[in-house]
Amino acid sequence: MAQKIIVQDGEWNEEKNRFHYAKELESGNILFFHAPPFAFPQDEIDFLLAQRQSGSASRKNIAYKPDLDKVTNHVVDDLVSTEKMREVLRNYSNRVTKFLSVLLSPYANTWKRDYASFRPFQEQGRKLRLRARNDLLHVDSFPTRPMHGARILRFFTNINPKEGRKWVTSKPFGDLAAEFGGSEVPFPLSAGFTLKDRLERKMKDLLSKTGIKVPFRSPYDVFMLKLHNFLKENEDFQKNCPKDYWEFPPNSCWAVFTDLVSHAALSGQYALEQTFIIPQRALLLPEKAPVNVLERLSNRNMIDPVYSTQMFADRS
Numbered sequence: 001m002a003q004k005i006i007v008q009d010g011e012w013n014e015e016k017n018r019f020h021y022a023k024e025l026e027s028g029n030i031l032f033f034h035a036p037p038f039a040f041p042q043d044e045i046d047f048l049l050a051q052r053q054s055g056s057a058s059r060k061n062i063a064y065k066p067d068l069d070k071v072t073n074h075v076v077d078d079l080v081s082t083e084k085m086r087e088v089l090r091n092y093s094n095r096v097t098k099f100l101s102v103l104l105s106p107y108a109n110t111w112k113r114d115y116a117s118f119r120p121f122q123e124q125g126r127k128l129r130l131r132a133r134n135d136l137l138h139v140d141s142f143p144t145r146p147m148h149g150a151r152i153l154r155f156f157t158n159i160n161p162k163e164g165r166k167w168v169t170s171k172p173f174g175d176l177a178a179e180f181g182g183s184e185v186p187f188p189l190s191a192g193f194t195l196k197d198r199l200e201r202k203m204k205d206l207l208s209k210t211g212i213k214v215p216f217r218s219p220y221d222v223f224m225l226k227l228h229n230f231l232k233e234n235e236d237f238q239k240n241c242p243k244d245y246w247e248f249p250p251n252s253c254w255a256v257f258t259d260l261v262s263h264a265a266l267s268g269q270y271a272l273e274q275t276f277i278i279p280q281r282a283l284l285l286p287e288k289a290p291v292n293v294l295e296r297l298s299n300r301n302m303i304d305p306v307y308s309t310q311m312f313a314d315r316s
């Protein structure tokens with residue numbers, strides 16, 4: 001079960017800690033910061049706390065896509081607010097990235113900065129379809145964006161001035177895969193490496209690039225998504241699994257591999273988050289990575305390395 005690793009002010013600058021925190025994360029622990037380890041101007045926080053969503057996208061988190069410098073799901077009528085939201089989320093994304101480039105320097109040359117999000121809703125009682133609910137324990141898997149074995153690392157900040165953000169965590173991926181994999185959640189067929197297998201994947205890949213929707217998930221992604229859904233739909237697991245309860249107080253931050261640590265957000269409102277995708281080759285403890293755990297358990301190939309390499313092709 002996940003342990004809380006408190007990162008004290010300034011520890012990230014010490015050479016001896018260069019690999020320490022990345023290893024804690026890869027071991028399934030949660031890094032905790034009493035306060036944001038970077039400047040966060042009060043006017044930016046006040047702006048976020050004043051947001052009131054309306055309209056059809058109002059049930060979704062507000063997302064920021066750094067590569068496009070674009071905000072989605074922000075439902076307001078005035079251009080000033082739209083531009084301000086973009087600026088505030090861009091600033092947050094940049095500050096988190098700059099900070100983690102030091103704290104988690106082994107990843108910084110190869111990671112992909114993914115989306116940031118602002119979560120303005122009260123999680124307790126939030127009306128979402130079952131598989132989208134945040135208050136049910138799960139490991140993260142993106143239904144529309146396959147990872148091909150790469151990792152999902154997330155950094156959160158609770159900007160609510162009064163209310164803590166309450167989480168619950170349970171067993172790590174390895175225990176869950178050993179318990180449910182191959183029985184309740186079938187192991188997918190191996191990724192094949194014959195010429196026919198490769199051609200088939202290439203075809204699907206080309207079609208999806210032309211806009212034709214062809215789900216192209218590695219066996220790893222298929223398993224992760226099935227496990228995610230299975231856990232959320234399993235009342236017995238949700239009720240009876242071992243649990244640790246967490247409260248992240250106002251102004252605190254935390255970081256976790258959410259594909260490894262099963263988690264749920266029970267309550268809390270106004271959190272920010274930045275996601276990073278970490279390639280397998282940057283990991284310090286690759287034997288603990290879900291894809292490797294899964295390959296050992298199933299004795300099957302879960303990814304085609306061509307695709308996992310392609311995801312990071314524009315990086316060194």
Ligand SMILES: [Fe+2]
Binds near residue numbers: 138140258263
């Ligand atoms: Fe999650």
